[in-house]
Amino acid sequence: MDFSALAEAVHQPDLFADAEPRYNVPPGTLISVARRADDEAPVMIEQLWWGYRPAWADAKSPQPINAKAETVATSKYFAPAFKRHRCLIPADGWYEWLSVDGRKQPHYITRADEKTLYLAGIWTERGDDLAPGVAIITEPARGSAKEVHDRMPLALDNDSLEPWLDPHFTERDAIRGVTRHIDAGLIRHWPVSTAVNKPGDDRNAALINPL
Template structure:
């Protein structure tokens, strides 16, 4: 799954190049422990003809047509996101990217959960595939991060991981003209598993209130 991540480099260069918008920019601050139920930086097209923008959306997905008591998932499984009634409309028309430097997972060791930080070996920005939807409340549109079965070294920590897309998949993922599952699969691929590494970090990351502390991602 993906329930906590970090985005501190604020580097959108790969995305800017992919969508041919060299001035793509967002006035955001570094965050080292981003929890659900907060505003996060999301790259999307607000409508089919709009340019890609970096907007502040709510990490918690609940479509406007859903009941107020409906679930607000933070993740959507890659295996079912295109066919689920809850997610399919957004998968077709409202795909987005969540830039991140890495994410956290917890591994049970001797009865205690030890946090690990997972990131790219080359420290380039990860672009996590997501979907967004207009909500039926006063919050901005809501987002869910798509997850897939863990690959490579990520399997040592958790059985699932966020779907991080390769740089050449960014533009087609955001292209509203691709609406069918097979067509989208044909033009996108995930980051090579060999590019993902992880290390243990302090249990201070367990407290979601502190997201400005750069030491949270330091190896123990």
Template sequence: MCGRFAFHSLDLSTLAKAVHQHDLFVDAEPRYNVPPGTLISVARRVAAEAPVTIEQLWWGYQPYWADAKAPQPINAKAETIATSHYFAPAFKRHRCLIPVDGWYEWLNVDGRKQPHYLTRVDNQTLYLAGVWTERGDDKPPGVAIITEPARGTAREVHDRMPLALDDDSLEPWLDPHFTEREAIRGVIRHIGAELIQHWTVSTAVNRPGDNGGPALIDPL
């Protein structure tokens, strides 16, 4: 799954190159412990001919047409997102990217949960595939991060991981012209498993919020 992440570099250069734009930047502060139920930086294209924009959207997905008591998931499974009544409309029309530097998972060690930080070995930005939906009542749109079965060393920490896309997949993922599942599958690839590394970090990250700053991602 993906329930906490860090985005501190604010570097969107790979995405800017992929979508042929020079004006992509993040109007936000570096964050080292981003929890659900907060505003996060999201890249999306709201119409077929519109430019890619970076906006602050809500991490929690609840469509405006859903009952008020409907769930507000933060993740969606890659295996079922295209056929799920809850997510399928967004998968077809409202795909987005969530830039992060890394994410956290917790490994049970002797009855205690030890946090690990997972990131790219080359320190490049990770672009996580997501979907967004209008929430209504003047609320900012809500977002869910897509997850897939864990690969490579990520499997040592958790059985699932966020779907991080390779550079060539960024533009087609944001292209509203792709609406059918098989067409999307044909142009989308996740990054290689060999690009992911992880290490243990302080349990200070267990407290949601930006506690500790850069020290939160330091290896123990």
């Protein structure tokens, strides 16, 4: 992944990540996340847990991996993080499954210009020994992504990266006023091997190859 757009947005030319490329990242694992640990901290790329459960929630509470854009700012579970703990998840693409003749065919969805996607997310301190937890914000699918699934991650354009991570924006209307998703015309997808159905093999670059 190319982090240059994010590095430029947050005015940190030396921002980088040491993570090895991963091609099949399952929920309930550590993922690369750009965030501020507090309002005064610089943006860092860290490994956080893909599974959101606030520290105040009990051990039986859900650990969602996604939060809907329509309700993330008003839900008791998500609203505090939307206000103060927004983050970005850099990715080259994601998988969705399309029903074809009674079976589910995985598709890889990415940017047509091959640039890094920056997925909007929220994070929270958890009440266990795991790293802080993350949920990716989703919105109704747009562009060609609608051919595969009715929802998609909220991928922000480059001008939105800095304000999304800016702790001075705390109100929903203000945040929405300074952030935009990428143009729907940038989204493309293709079918890939059903090998992605088996989590564990996340170093195989062939998983994203078109069939």
